[in-house]
Amino acid sequence: METNFLDATTFDPALAERVTLEWEKLFTCMQCGTCTSSCPTAFAMDYSPRELWQMLRLGMEEEIVNSQTFWLCTVCKSCQVRCPRGISITDTMVALKEYATRRGVNVPTGMQMLGETVTTKYNISGDDNGTRQIWSENLPHTPLGVKPRRRRAEVVYFIGCVGSFYPRVYSIPQSMVQVLEMGDVDFTTLGEDEQCCGYPLYVAGMKDRMAELARHNVQQIRRVGAKRVIFTCPSCYYAWSHLYPEVADVSGIQLQHSTEFLAEMIDDGKLPPLGPVEEVVTYHDPCDLGRKSGVYDAPREVLARIPGLELREMASNRENSLCCGGGGDVEVADPTVSRGAAGRRMVQAQATGAKYVASACQQCKRTLQEGARRNKIRMRAIDVVELLLQSLQAAET
Numbered sequence: 309m310e311t312n313f314l315d316a317t318t319f320d321p322a323l324a325e326r327v328t329l330e331w332e333k334l335f336t337c338m339q340c341g342t343c344t345s346s347c348p349t350a351f352a353m354d355y356s357p358r359e360l361w362q363m364l365r366l367g368m369e370e371e372i373v374n375s376q377t378f379w380l381c382t383v384c385k386s387c388q389v390r391c392p393r394g395i396s397i398t399d400t401m402v403a404l405k406e407y408a409t410r411r412g413v414n415v416p417t418g419m420q421m422l423g424e425t426v427t428t429k430y431n432i433s434g435d436d437n438g439t440r441q442i443w444s445e446n447l448p449h450t451p452l453g454v455k456p457r458r459r460r461a462e463v464v465y466f467i468g469c470v471g472s473f474y475p476r477v478y479s480i481p482q483s484m485v486q487v488l489e490m491g492d493v494d495f496t497t498l499g500e501d502e503q504c505c506g507y508p509l510y511v512a513g514m515k516d517r518m519a520e521l522a523r524h525n526v527q528q529i530r531r532v533g534a535k536r537v538i539f540t541c542p543s544c545y546y547a548w549s550h551l552y553p554e555v556a557d558v559s560g561i562q563l564q565h566s567t568e569f570l571a572e573m574i575d576d577g578k579l580p581p582l583g584p585v586e587e588v589v590t591y592h593d594p595c596d597l598g599r600k601s602g603v604y605d606a607p608r609e610v611l612a613r614i615p616g617l618e619l620r621e622m623a624s625n626r627e628n629s630l631c632c633g634g635g636g637d638v639e640v641a642d643p644t645v646s647r648g649a650a651g652r653r654m655v656q657a658q659a660t661g662a663k664y665v666a667s668a669c670q671q672c673k674r675t676l677q678e679g680a681r682r683n684k685i686r687m688r689a690i691d692v693v694e695l696l697l698q699s700l701q702a703a704e705t
Contacts, residue, residue: 334400336393337361343387343397348631348649349638353377357387357397374414378404379641382649383511384595384631405513418640419512427517430503433473438500443471443478444485451485453495461496463488464534466525466548468541469504470670476677477670480540483697484566490700491579495538501528507547511636519555522547526556536562538569540693542597542669543635549601565597567606567668567692574613583702584616585695590662591619592653592676593629594669607668607692614699620660630656632667634675650679658685668692 343357344350350357355377363372372378381401388398409415409423422432430437444454453461465488471481488495503525506518525548529537539545545565552558564572573579591611597603604626611619624630633639633649654676657665665676665687677689 333393333395334361334364337365337395338393340392342390342392343395346386346390347381348384348386348633348652349380349382349645351648352642352645353380361395361397372404373408373411376414376416376641378408379416379419380638380645381405381636382595382631382633382638382646383636385599386595386628386631389599389627402511402513405511406515407513409513415513416641419637422508422512422637422640423514423517426504426506426509426521430521431473432469432504432508435473437503440467440472440502441497441499442473443467443481447482447486451489453488453493454485454497459496460533461494462534463493463495463536463538464529464532465495465497466502466505466537466539466541466544467497468539468544468670469508470674471540472502474670474674477673477691479694480670480673480691483691483694484540487570487579487693487697487700491573493573496532496534498525498528498532501531505541505544505547507543507551508637510547510551512640518547518551522552522556526552526558526561529561535560536564536569538564538566540566540668540670540691542594542601542603543671546596546601565601565603565606565668567597567610568603570693570696571606571609574610580700581703582614582696582699583705585614585699585702586616587664587695588618588620588660588662589664589666589690589695590622590657590660591625591692592622592632592657592665592667592672593626594667594672595629595631595635597668598629599627607666610692610696611666614695617695617699620662622656622660624656632672632675632679634669634671639675646675647678647682650675651683654679654683654685654687657687662687664688664690664695666690666692666695 341358354375378401385398425434467481503521506521509517549563630653633646639646673689680687
């Protein structure tokens, strides 16, 4: 007999518990439509989130599992933070992906390929994982922390798949290691010993495949004796801080997003003087860093300390920030949907009159830049750490 979604206990008791709890909460849904109006990709879904919850309550399991709605969820949690009933909408979307994946029903080909790629190549791009340091090849010089590791360090800079393998954002890890060197930070990178954080698998409904990656990465941090891990990728940061504790021992390791670490360095006077960057910038809050991790102030504090920089907020910011469309593996399921969400965000950025849309996320930079290109918006996407490096370099001239 086919296992029903609502009492799916045979596969995973933890999944069944989540499903049961969310099922009970769904009966409190008052069909206000807040989830649908908050969703950055609802325009492309065959059923809106509000319709999906009603279908769940009516027991329309097959229709739901065979829909594309939950595969187009960016896992941004815009709906979840606004739901007046406190329903864990995003978590339910992930549970639906997990259920569909376990049943092998209606899983997009791209998602299946992603799962295979990450578990065999240890990264999302399918490149040789031994080339994880390729982003560093055109640095002015190679900082000690980027050279062949096999040494101990106080800090590990965990770069992530996007920064390691996607040329459009190589400038982010390049900038970060230069800033760390300027601040005399005792750091190292893991190179080929770093593997995907596993978050792309989690949001694709493949949580069970994430555990091995998590344990490997934590073991590598222990190997170099580091007490702190920093991330320029909010998705890696979120995975380590929110998901890893369920499957790996991260006790004794301090986890920080790069902007938190850099703001701390500036406050403690551990960086050289900052020079002027006479530009107008607007800041985009990454979903994994802002809504999902509560880090709003640190990126703004770094920007505020750069002389000459003017920050103009977008109409939707902080908890209400619009998703760039780059999360939830939606780009894998349907890249046109991701681009549509990015275009909507770039229209908001353009309205500020800023020259740059700054973020603190490697994926956001990729997605927003593509949104600008496809919508012919004359703005450049840039990362906070890139602006900080510009400021440090300006002070040297």
